[in-house]
Amino acid sequence: MFNLEDQKFIKLLDLNAQIYTESEFNCKHIHLDSKSDEKVFMVAFRTIPEDSTGVAHILEHTALCGSSKYPVRDPFFMMIRRSLNTFMNAFTSSDWTAYPFATLNDKDFNNLLSVYLDSSFFPNLDELDFLQEGHRLEFNKEDSDELEIKGVVYNEMKGAMSSVSSQLWHGLSRHLYPSSTYKHNSGGDPEDIIDLTHDYLVDFHKKHYHPSNATFFTFGNIDPSEIQEFIKKNVLEKFEPSNQSIQVKNEERITSPKTISEFYNPMPNDEENHHVVLSWLLGESHDPVELLESYLMSNILLDNSASPLRKVLENTDLGKSLSPLTGLETDHKELVFAAGLEGVESGKQKEVEDLILNCLKDIVKKGISKDIVESSLHQLEIRQREISGSGMPYGLQIMLGCLPACIHYDDPLKVLDLDSSFSVLKDRLKSENYVECLIRDKIINNNHRVNFSLIPDPEFNNKSEQKIQDKINEKSKELSADDKKRINDLASKLKERQESVDDPEILPKVTKKDIPASRNYAKPALIKGNNNFYYQTGTNGITYHSIVFPCNALSEEEFKIASLFSNTLTDIGIGDKNYEEVQKLQSAVTGGMSANFVLLPDQSRENPTLGLKISSKSLERNENKMQDLMIETIKDANFNDAGRIKDMLNFISSDNERSLIQNGHILAMSNAGAQINNIAATNDIAAGINFITNTKFLSKTITDQDNLEKYIASFASIQNKIIDNPLYTFTASSLDLNDSSVNLKFENEDNDYETQNYFDIQNNSIGWITGAQVCYCAEAFPTVDYFHPDAPALTVLGAVLRNGYLHSAIREKGGAYGSGAIQDSTNMIFKFFSYRDPRCSETFDDFKKSREWSLKNITQDHLDEGVLGIISSIDKPLSPYGESMSDFSATLDKKDKEKRLQFRAMVKECSVDDLVNVSRKYLFNKPARSLIAGENSLDEIKDLGFKVKNI
Secondary structure, rough: EEEEEEEEEHHOOOOOEEEEEEOOOOEEEEEEEEEOOEEEEOOOOOOOOOOOOOOOHHHHHHOOOEEEOOOOHHHHHHHHHOOOOEEEEEEEEEOOEEEEEEEEOOHHHHHHHHHHHHHOEOOOOOHHHHHHHHOOEEOOOOOOOEEEEEEEEHHHHHHHHOOHHHHHHHHHHHOOOOOHHHHOOOOOEEEEEOOOOOOHHHHHHHHHHHHHEHHHHHHEOOOHHHHHHHHHHOOHHHHOOOOOOOOOOOOOOOOOOOEEEEEEEEOOOOOEEEEEEEEEEEEEEEOHHHHHHHHHHHHHHHHOOOOHHHHHHHHHHOEEEEEOOOOEOOOOOOEEEEEEEEOOOOOOOHHHHHHHHHHHHHHHHHOHHHHHHHHHHHHHHHHHHOOOOOOOHHHHHHHHHHHHHOOOOOOOHHHHHHHHHHHHHHHOOOOOOHHHHHOOOHHOOOOOOEEHHHEOOHHHHHHHHHHHHHHHHHHHHHOHHHHHHHHHHHHHHHHHHOOOOOHHHHHOOOOOOOOOOOOEEEEEEEEEEOEEEEEEEOOEEEEEEEEEEEEEEOOHHHHOOHHHHHHHHHOOEEEEEEEEHHHHHHHHHHOEEEEEEEOOOOOOOOOEEEEEEEEEEEEEEHHHHHHHHHHHHHHHHHHHOHHHHHHHHHHHHHHHHHHHHHHHHHHHHHHHHHOOOOOHHHHHHHHHHHHHHHHHHHHHHHOOHHHHHHHHHHHHHHHHHOOOOOEEEEEEOOOOHHHOOOOOOOOOOOOOOOOOOOOOOOOOEEEEEEEEEEEEEEEEEEEOOOOOOOOOHHHHHHHHHHHHHHHHHHHOOOOOEEEEEEEEEEEEEEEEEEOEOOOOOHHHHHHHHHHHHHHOOHHHHHHHHHHHHHHHHHHHHOOOOHHHHHHHHHHHOOOOHHHHHHHHHHOOOHHHHHHHHHHHHHHOOOOEEEEEOOOOOOOHHOOOEEEEOOO
């Protein structure tokens, strides 16, 4: 029986948080009672790995491959397409695993609740699913004695661990947490994954996935007693209570700092790029006051370019840019503060440490001004109030925020009630030199410190592969004839299982009849004609503001650096103020400021207007000052500080390179599209892989003063083409229009400006070489724009190809972490992709086979599932700000409410014949291709006919 233990109304979140405890199993149910139409559920378990085999991660995958009540091999992905979910996923963290979903539909909620609970508590954990999702050895050819490793998670982690940021973090954690679970890679280290056994996975589930070790969460307008009764009947009645306590102990403190060096594989032409990070272990992340204190300290030191520690790190000649780990890390039980540099020369590790420590001592000695503390508090208040517009449901964001308290046996209400913690912090700040004492005690005098460096080694990936191969060879030597037969038998059984067709009707579903008739969109008030958009909505005391300024046409050379211009614009000086003064002003008045160029289409889609969009947010009391600062930035930005421009280019280049591993599929699709039409080619120049390579080239050439001056002159040319009379404005605020102090009286008169030309298409299919150990394959075909009657069918076809063919062929059989097909109506392209893929040529073959499959094999069930998926993505609710910005952006793209609803209706009305017809019409010409891969795939890339380029 669940008993109400405590509850509290959280005004800031507009919800009533209730904590229930089950009397026998002592498990918690956290119910967040809200007026929201979106209903969210999550079950979370403490999962504490004792090695880096990835057992928790592989279990998360395998648990979703069939259960007692739902014995199909892929219930998770099958339910994605039999549901109107607004979110479905599963997460493995360093000390917990969680299974969340969200939906607007009551029937759908109950369906997903049943599948999720059965999958997590009663999974089949079939050995064949373990081999597919985790790892397996197979002979690479018939009648061969050569073994190779396959497996979804194995390939996923090969991709993940190609990222320098991941290598930095996991390497650092091994030494910062020498005695706790955090020294292990919970996702799995590829070298260790191959040691995991099926028996160990089953035992890990039995120990950790028990009701006594679970926490249940719900959010929305839900009756908690109904959920509790369902949990009781479907889970608790099938278990016996357990007294086993699973918990993470605090790390034993080391008495003297460590200095450690390890190796990594650099990007091509980046062989001198050393990384150095200094890190400290702080207090507990689930203590809300400790967390706020640490955020405040980190903000004061690092928030912007005027912050004292960040300023020193950005201006030193010891490195190229800040380490990606710089800042506060909150994912573990105990917090980590880190600061460091990348692009450091060999032998400078100690100098970086001295630089940071001397800077911190100097800050404490000189003291921190009240203005800086107030600005940092201001940033914390905005963060506290903001309802994020990210793709994750709002209710799930709140759940994840209080999950650490539940995992570590603390009170989640304390975490949710941030106002009380904020009051405690403000009281403490009244003490003299309080922040200086925090820096001294938490960092300077804290001996639990690790100076960690990564040394570039171009052979690192080859050496890692050789270690794995050595393990395989050792296993191969030990194989008896019976062992070899078992390997072949399991491979045959797995292939047979992968090619089998489950009865989908075992699973519950919603149908097209359950789709709501319409979808509501945010509605603005329009001021001074049609170009000033004001949305009154629940932004929780924050005003969001964007202004779009028209820009005369840029040349191709200017367009290549347009994104660099916009990314730099809000980080430089204004008028007589230098960049440090501007950064301080932004921090005191806004929650940050950004700019980007947008192409605004005309009705013909052929003569776009180039606009520069500048965006910011502030507390309502500062909204007028925020707007003044935005306009001043556009009118008076000062590009004369060559040193600052050079630093910004290095920062942007480093960020771009780090994005490659995470966004490789997006970049490959963009580059494939660049070979098809001028719109896609232009967008690839602005934000695709061509932008990344161009930025990297510039960052290496601006060491020459003449090149730097030429670059700055190009910025000045772009600046002169911006017309400072706004074309559009956007505001989202909790305030009534009459109470807002934002100036919305712009006339938006017709300016005399040029339209922007699109640029020439790319002539070659390019294979881009990176430091990755996996591939990202992409293929593209010319199609139609959003307004064409074929666009809805092409959109549904993408979902059907993914669900009906690509998922099985490329993920289950091929071992890639992900794959798919999508209609990109903005660029008028249909795109195929794979993600963290161990294969190249076979994946392109599967793209082709999926198209052939589409002509004869699409069923009504495939169609219905595709329609459900597209409608759920269209209907997915965003935050109040997110809904407003989405409406504004759609309007700028000439997609008014009526056109969006018409598109939605046409998606619902699609037939099987429509899908077959658009497939035959658009997808059987010669495709454009692009590929991002590591050097180990070089020969295969050349054989495929790609032109090879290093990134």
